[in-house]
Amino acid sequence: MNSSMVVTDVPVVASYLEGEWVAPSAATEGTLVRDASTGEPVVRVTSDGLDLAGAIEYARTTGQTGLGEHTFHQRALMLKELAQYLNARRPELYELSAVTGATRIDSMVDIDGGIGVLFTYGSKGRRELPNSNVVVDGPPEILSKDGSFLGRHIFTRLTGVAVQINAFNFPVWGMLEKLAPAFLAGVPTIVKPATPTSYLTERVVRMIVESGILPAGSLQLVCGAARELLDHLQLGDLVAFTGSSWTVPVLKKHPAIADRGVRFTSETDSLNAIVLGPDAVKGTPEFDAFIRSVVTEMTVKAGQKCTSIRRVIVPNAVTGDVADAVADRIAERVVVGDPRAEGVTMGPLASLEQRGEVRKSLDALVSGGGRVVVGSLDETDVMRADGSVGPAGDGAFQHPVLLQFDDPQAHAVHNVEAFGPISSMVGYDSLEDAVRLATMGGGSLVASIVSHDLDVVRTLAWGIAANHGRVLVLDRDDARSSTGHGSPVPHLAHGGPGRAGGGEELGGIRSVLHHMQRTAIQGSPDMLTAITGVWHAGARAQAGDEHPFRKPLSRLKLGDQIASGSRTVELADITAFAETTGDTFYAHTDEEAAAANPFFPGRVAHGYLLLSWAAGLFVDPAPGPVLANYGLENLRFITPVSPGDSIRVTLTAKEITPRETDDYGEVRWDAVLHNQNDEIVATYDVLTLVSKK
């Protein structure tokens, strides 16, 4: 497959360990992988002789050090650059992807989807994380009356390695969706792809290595069996597993995970459901969207997705309509065959072994009460690479089949998964019944609810949410714009309880934090400032001769402060403000009515007057490094200001975030307004853009 591999009859897939490509020497051994459509040998895969302990040690040392030299923003930027690098090399990946049995659309989901994850983390990492190595979690907690003792939570990265064990169905996306959050957290990765499609993962890793973008030790690749990989793991390491649900208990009981504090997360295929609402009868846009979704999920990747729809739950009255419509759409749209042939829309399963498994499950479904209502168990003709149609030969093809169960609670339908283009339909009586059926899957990655009725959707969603990692509501409003039942998006959590593995991946920054340890920090405001990189009220502040608005980012320090003089608010000011702004709310204009309000002593100044005057008190008007006030957060009005009261403001640099790609950055200022009695009038954060120089 690749010039650097040891080639005998069939090339061996190489691994990338400790900065070197290693092709196991026993080239004729290992597992033989065949072209899914033709059965031609493609590669051999083995991890024999690889120094796995050495790889782990390399990650913990070189990898941790290299990643630790960068901030979240810097690492996010590398992910963006990597995304661009890979994006330009997609054609090469598409070609190789077809060998796995993937159609062009299947490859898009895997390859473009994976690159999309990198882009999202490249962007979110810079927008939602600080430009440092510590994430602050939640607000400060004041633990003593005098404010001298505070608590706050931080996240810091795990000290070890993330071992990522992936499934065969998404050799590119599977790697990148785990790599991106680990990398952003600062934790090095050892990826172990599934053997049948490891050659495609290997090609992507080669591109990543060639790009030179990631620091040394960030990413290593082990192709072949995991062997004793887990035995070397310890506290500070993490195992992220995607694959069959029966493997999860085995891994959970492994001493590294059960005894030694290695973090574990898993995402497995599950018996995902789609529920058709009673309102979404034939002729509604929802019915059409439902049918499209069922057929898409049955046929994309030949149904080999952890998220594929396995259970179709519909009102009893419409089972016939559904079967007919699914059959029509499959007949219209689905051409099974070699993805390299023009017109083919559904490829083979990954391998003959895989097809054997699917047929076994299909038998179990049929003997468990399933009647075939769409498709046939005997269909074998497919379109071959040359465009001819005929028997599949050594290709691992399986035609789509929809079963129907007359007993909606039949054990098989909620427990047997055929990991191919196979779904089962059951009918329901009531929404309560539909909820019960959906949750009988024992925990799923995703369920779709198809309805345009708000009450139906709310009842179903609340009823099934706790058993699902994701719930998609499909109706006429989002049918076109929806990313679809089967597609995890990097912004949202992917994973689910119970049979779905009990883990959580993606979800934006959430999965970055899964690679970090949350720690409660207690101490004085000074100490919390030093540890978090965020100024805390009560910490040291410097009100020097120079106004802090005159300091560029390069000179601005946390705690740089301006304490203003005071200004008295007269009734005439309030009246004038009411007139010019139009805000004549009675609390500002009608003494008697204001005094009757439970919160005001009488007429009070507008909150917006106070904010505006505060800006007048703290601002330094001449052009300087402060470029703009782009926002404000967490404003609370505490004590009302009456005519005759005076206010003063203290503004303190609270958080400084230089940008990597601009000549400015964000500065968050802590603003506190006091009155003449030193009571707090208002607190808020002022958000500004400030030049670096």
Added chain:
Amino acid sequence: MNSSMVVTDVPVVASYLEGEWVAPSAATEGTLVRDASTGEPVVRVTSDGLDLAGAIEYARTTGQTGLGEHTFHQRALMLKELAQYLNARRPELYELSAVTGATRIDSMVDIDGGIGVLFTYGSKGRRELPNSNVVVDGPPEILSKDGSFLGRHIFTRLTGVAVQINAFNFPVWGMLEKLAPAFLAGVPTIVKPATPTSYLTERVVRMIVESGILPAGSLQLVCGAARELLDHLQLGDLVAFTGSSWTVPVLKKHPAIADRGVRFTSETDSLNAIVLGPDAVKGTPEFDAFIRSVVTEMTVKAGQKCTSIRRVIVPNAVTGDVADAVADRIAERVVVGDPRAEGVTMGPLASLEQRGEVRKSLDALVSGGGRVVVGSLDETDVMRADGSVGPAGDGAFQHPVLLQFDDPQAHAVHNVEAFGPISSMVGYDSLEDAVRLATMGGGSLVASIVSHDLDVVRTLAWGIAANHGRVLVLDRDDARSSTGHGSPVPHLAHGGPGRAGGGEELGGIRSVLHHMQRTAIQGSPDMLTAITGVWHAGARAQAGDEHPFRKPLSRLKLGDQIASGSRTVELADITAFAETTGDTFYAHTDEEAAAANPFFPGRVAHGYLLLSWAAGLFVDPAPGPVLANYGLENLRFITPVSPGDSIRVTLTAKEITPRETDDYGEVRWDAVLHNQNDEIVATYDVLTLVSKK
């Protein structure tokens, strides 16, 4: 112990299952528990014959239903009422607590500490959660360009039961700190206290039942062995364990947890460290705070706390000073004896069995290289209940001992825990060395850093954070106000990686969410609004004849909206605003300088002018249900407004939170400012208080 128990020679502790008190009939069997100070028999404890499967089913049905009839706020209020109820009954609990060997201060930590957790959750539940049953997590994610397809995360409660297995050392706090978050989440509890102190837990449960505050099925009690309790658990249930670290792997491998998707969290004792900074030499306030902390943590609860300091890590140069100062303070302050005797400051261990364990560990520490530098292994005299001093008899007493290890990396010091008043000291060379030693504990609940040097603290804190659940920084500024090394506070997460169990409890609302499932919801704005109870931009809105400010909470609906007319901003307005507010920032006053700014086309209106005018545009001035604007959040200025531009505002009811105990509640309004070209000028949330009627 209690009139409802079956009494023979020694009473049997009752369990509370399915709404009934059950005292196992085999009253002379079970485990005999003795008074820790005197060895007198107190109770027998057994779970023989209890219907555990029935209790679980009762929780899943009656418990889930009863809790589900209330919102977060209503449940929080019940916790507050329960706290008040128990608070009035503390004397009875103190008396019983002394039998366990607890001094008055020990009892305060357990009893008042536990009640404090209820108060905190009673308060946080109403301040930080919505008054509903769904928690919205994170901002909406816009998943399509046209905004018709959104994603958002919600939390809904687990569908089963929380089985809470507690340790002997905090029979009251241990129960309440687990019960409060489970209850607030809406998940029923079955609590299983540790046998040696179960009679005190039983007494508290009796009070809770008598109070009648909690819905039926919220809380059940199993005293005695857990037996097959876990065998009945399934997906939707949760096990929260506190106890010895060796039990955790056993539980993790239990089929309920490894195979069936039962959630598991554990908190175990660990080898917690205190690190003295190089600056904190004898004579500094930090040195004194350090010595106080070491002696307190050695002696409170006779050192039987998961959080006690086991490892004292100090600069090599000061080991002698530390030993002397610890010895002096123990001599001055510590009187070992029966807690019922006047003047006793440290009680016995929980039992003679427990003392046997401690002595075994002490032997292992000594044979592993530990030299006794404070205390003596042979000291046996204690103060008895009558005030006399002499041999301990059948009391489970153990005097404090500080060991020193000359080899700071000795295996025993970082691996052997004597769960009593025993600590070990090691010396360090450099901060790097100190970090390495602290992390050799293999994961801890807490570490203290004692230093007044910001750089020292930062280096140590960043170095050890990932191995710790909590880090306390102690210095002159918080030495008096600190809640101390050993005390988890309900606001902050309690738990730690590795040896500390790998779990997380408390941490405010965080632990409520641990009893809920996070689910990503995808759909149209209407559907997300229906499911989350929060209005989403793009969802249906009603701009009716009645201004929404005229609607009390009882009539206000999500999506009620006012779309204002527009108002043009003239240069004179900007100039006048600059003059009256004093905000003469050049972007508003100097055309040339403003145009040179990268973000402005020329002079622009003040952001605060826009906010103030917007209020003028949306406000309905006459007295009505809207009582006050108490704050503002998430303000972002998007498009600058130049002279001649006009603005209009759309204000929509986004979130409605009636209070349980007031005749008003909070309403969050979505505010969007547009200009004459329909470009977004600014977005923010306006926070108001609105009457119910």
